[in-house]
Amino acid sequence: MKGAKVVERMNERSEEMATEVTNLILYGIYKVLGAGARGLGNSIGEELLHAMMEEYGLNFEGSGDPQELLNRFTDVMINTFGFAERGEIDVEGNRVTLKLDNPMDLHALQLLEKKGMKPVLYPMANAIAVAIKKFSGKNVLIKDIRVHDRHVEVEMLILG
Amino acid sequence: MFENVIADLLRVDGVKGVAVVSKDGLLIEGQASDRTIDVENVAAMVATIYGTALNVSKEVFHEEAVDMVTLESPKGKIITVEAGENAVLTVITDPRVNLGLVRIYLKRNAQKVASML
Amino acid sequence: MLHGRYVEVVTSFSDPLDLGGRVREGYLHVAWRDGADLKGGYLLVREGEIVGAIAENILQGEVLKGEKALNEILTAVRKGLIKAVEIYEANVDEILEEHPSARVEVDDRGTSGERDINSLLLLLREHRGNVEVRNGPKAWGIYVEKGRVKAARTLAGSGERGDRAVKEMLREMGKIVRDGEYTTRGSLEFSPGDAVEDGDVLLEGLELLREKQRIEKGF
Numbered sequence: 001m002k003g004a005k006v007v008e009r010m011n012e013r014s015e016e017m018a019t020e021v022t023n024l025i026l027y028g029i030y031k032v033l034g035a036g037a038r039g040l041g042n043s044i045g046e047e048l049l050h051a052m053m054e055e056y057g058l059n060f061e062g063s064g065d066p067q068e069l070l071n072r073f074t075d076v077m078i079n080t081f082g083f084a085e086r087g088e089i090d091v092e093g094n095r096v097t098l099k100l101d102n103p104m105d106l107h108a109l110q111l112l113e114k115k116g117m118k119p120v121l122y123p124m125a126n127a128i129a130v131a132i133k134k135f136s137g138k139n140v141l142i143k144d145i146r147v148h149d150r151h152v153e154v155e156m157l158i159l160g
Numbered sequence: 161m162f163e164n165v166i167a168d169l170l171r172v173d174g175v176k177g178v179a180v181v182s183k184d185g186l187l188i189e190g191q192a193s194d195r196t197i198d199v200e201n202v203a204a205m206v207a208t209i210y211g212t213a214l215n216v217s218k219e220v221f222h223e224e225a226v227d228m229v230t231l232e233s234p235k236g237k238i239i240t241v242e243a244g245e246n247a248v249l250t251v252i253t254d255p256r257v258n259l260g261l262v263r264i265y266l267k268r269n270a271q272k273v274a275s276m277l
Numbered sequence: 278m279l280h281g282r283y284v285e286v287v288t289s290f291s292d293p294l295d296l297g298g299r300v301r302e303g304y305l306h307v308a309w310r311d312g313a314d315l316k317g318g319y320l321l322v323r324e325g326e327i328v329g330a331i332a333e334n335i336l337q338g339e340v341l342k343g344e345k346a347l348n349e350i351l352t353a354v355r356k357g358l359i360k361a362v363e364i365y366e367a368n369v370d371e372i373l374e375e376h377p378s379a380r381v382e383v384d385d386r387g388t389s390g391e392r393d394i395n396s397l398l399l400l401l402r403e404h405r406g407n408v409e410v411r412n413g414p415k416a417w418g419i420y421v422e423k424g425r426v427k428a429a430r431t432l433a434g435s436g437e438r439g440d441r442a443v444k445e446m447l448r449e450m451g452k453i454v455r456d457g458e459y460t461t462r463g464s465l466e467f468s469p470g471d472a473v474e475d476g477d478v479l480l481e482g483l484e485l486l487r488e489k490q491r492i493e494k495g496f
Contacts, residue, residue, distance in 0.1 A: 032215075034211065034212065034214065035211035035214040036208045036209070038183050038185070039183065039205070041184035041185055042182070042185035042186040042204055042207075043185060120183075139182070139186060141186075141246045141247070141277070142182075157277075159161065159188070160288070161288065162361070163308035163309055163315060164286065164306060164308045164317070164363050166315065167308035167315060167317035168278070168306070168317075170335050171317075172278075268283065272363070275285075275286060276286060
């Protein structure tokens, strides 16, 4: 049998469907890799940071202090990308907690949790970790990702 | 910070590369005596292999715990152990390395890494 | 790799050499990056004193023992390249039997000219108490604590005290290292007028002298 058929889009692209497909991809990755999905975090963070810097012209050069980098990154994430409604950074020694109110990926993370999968990677936090490593030379570990009803908390540890 | 750990493992005959990797796939510190090995590139894969092994263990043994993950190829071995809650320690070796000795050194140094993180 | 019982790894310290006192007998294992090289070293310690040293370039496989190794490790310490120190308990005599050339001498007496500037540097860094330095008709008495001179006076010669005595000694340092003698024996007493304010200058001067010697020797 041999044949061909061409289908052309008649309606507007469905953003809702695109998001759903992305969520399902994420779900598939988590389902198979489980904790292994965490290992993808740094690579995703690298790509995200690259995109933010190269494609959107964001510049983190000249700020070698992890705290300053974190502040600048959060500012860009909220005000330039509108990733979340509000961001809050809490620093205690080398432990940093980033709290994001109503972030874009809240629904996807809640979906995972509903299916019994604890989120192990958070691209924005991974991008912050890569930025801090790149500009200050300090390693950042993402210790915990906590998903709540209206916000997400990411706990990070900055190594000396 | 982990130069001691890396030096200790690189002194073992047959060990060609050592990496301390966060479970997010970030290379915390690493070194290879063989210039063809890029530990930075290996880091994310090693973290994913270790994490996936944890998931397999969970699925099969109903317990998310793995002592050691060994990848054996005709050209060499990659051995990974957990180093605390957030990192793994991995070595890349020749195919005919003394596995018992490597395991002892890996375990000992994984404890050091865990205590330093 | 030396045998021994692992005690702990320390990442927070002001001077890694201070950690030698944490074991009665054993060694400190350190490693550091020097450009593209990864280097490591062992400092054998007994009762808080360094009695032996081994240093190696891990990637090249080159090994140094004794004074040269100690010098290599002390240079890394001074440059702040050492981030972690592992402490091991071990039988130091057994290690020195296996590696006799690793031994370093930290005598309380001797002629500087017979050894090199490193011995004097090591003595000043490690010793806490009096040191008497003689060079021909001139002599100085100093009180040191881990490399810092707290008090000084001339024992023979000009009669300088305090910082001026240290500076005079520094001016003569080249000759002292070559022909002089020093000892930690004997009793010395100091008075308030002998107090030294610029306590780091002697060690810094000696380190500069060592650098100068190295450059003159073409490393």
